Amino acid sequence: MHIVPKFKVTLVKFDVTYPYGEKHDEFVKVAEESQNTPDFLVAEVGVQDYGNKENADLAERFGVKKDDFPVLKLFLAGQEEPVTFSGDFKADEIKAFVKKNSGIKLQLKHCLPKFDELATKFMKEEDKTKQEAVLAEAKKLQESLEKEADKKSADVYIKMMQKVLERGKGFIDSETERVKNIRNGKITPAKKEELQGRLNIIGSFVKDEL
Numbered sequence: 001m002h003i004v005p006k007f008k009v010t011l012v013k014f015d016v017t018y019p020y021g022e023k024h025d026e027f028v029k030v031a032e033e034s035q036n037t038p039d040f041l042v043a044e045v046g047v048q049d050y051g052n053k054e055n056a057d058l059a060e061r062f063g064v065k066k067d068d069f070p071v072l073k074l075f076l077a078g079q080e081e082p083v084t085f086s087g088d089f090k091a092d093e094i095k096a097f098v099k100k101n102s103g104i105k106l107q108l109k110h111c112l113p114k115f116d117e118l119a120t121k122f123m124k125e126e127d128k129t130k131q132e133a134v135l136a137e138a139k140k141l142q143e144s145l146e147k148e149a150d151k152k153s154a155d156v157y158i159k160m161m162q163k164v165l166e167r168g169k170g171f172i173d174s175e176t177e178r179v180k181n182i183r184n185g186k187i188t189p190a191k192k193e194e195l196q197g198r199l200n201i202i203g204s205f206v207k208d209e210l
Contacts (some may be wrong), residue, residue: 008077009102011094012102014059015070017046021071022089029091029096033107040104074101093197096203098110111204112150114141115157119204122161123169135161154199164205165167 013027031042048054049066054135058064062082064071072085072094081103087093096104106114115138122134138161142154164170179202183195 008039009098009104010041010043010075010190011098012073012082013042013044013070014047014062014064014073015044017048017054019044019046019070026089026091026094026204027070027072030094032092034095034098037106039102040098040102040106046207072097074098076102090196092101092200096200100206108200108203109193110149110153110156112153112157115154115201116204119157119160119201122164123172123205128165131161131165135165153197153201156198160202160205172202176202176206206210 011030015024019027027042027044033039036044045055045058047056047064047066047069049056059066064073064189070089073082074085074097075082077159085097087097092108095108095186098104098106099106105113105116118134118138118141122131122138125131125134135158137162138158142151142158145151145154160172160175163175176199179195179199183192183199187195
């Protein structure tokens with residue numbers, strides 16, 4: 001597959017020719033919410049298993065089977081093979097996957113860009129004193145926020161930093177699992193959205209593996 005050179009990162013959905021349903025709606029959300037993101041392209045490949053079998057060769061080339069539709073693959077410039085998405089097919093989960101594997105800065109719900117940067121900085125520090133300095137920076141930044149929703153989000157970042165200082169960096173993984181389990185349980189849509197926002201923030205603390 002030829003990726004347009006001007007895009008460093010391309011998210012491709014392999015699906016039926018005329019897709020519909022909840023998963024397609026979530027994919028459309030990702031496309032709409034990230035259309036102004038530099039170096040990032042969202043594309044669809046409609047695969048026919050009848051007639052002229054349009055794009056069937058592409059699906060075969062990347063090991064995509066019809067039974068698995070829709071399949072998301074992330075193509076990164078300079079890398080031969082794409083990364084396959086295996087998470088929950090929700091817009092924020094997809095964006096978190098892109099963010100983690102590419103470094104592209106996609107805005108996730110409840111996340112605050114400046115606090116995302118502080119979270120990354122905090123996790124890179126091995127020295128506790130330096131981590132405490134980042135925490136102090138986050139608290140100071142929170143004081144300058146005006147919107148109540150932003151203050152609540154900032155509170156989550158700050159609490160995460162405090163917990164990591166208490167329990168170590170392993171807390172991030174255990175908290176991710178804990179919140180995911182609650183989110184996947186029987187709760188109201190509003191609570192589910194709130195927990196997804198929390199997961200988005202926690203994702204900012206996951207160390208970049210690139």
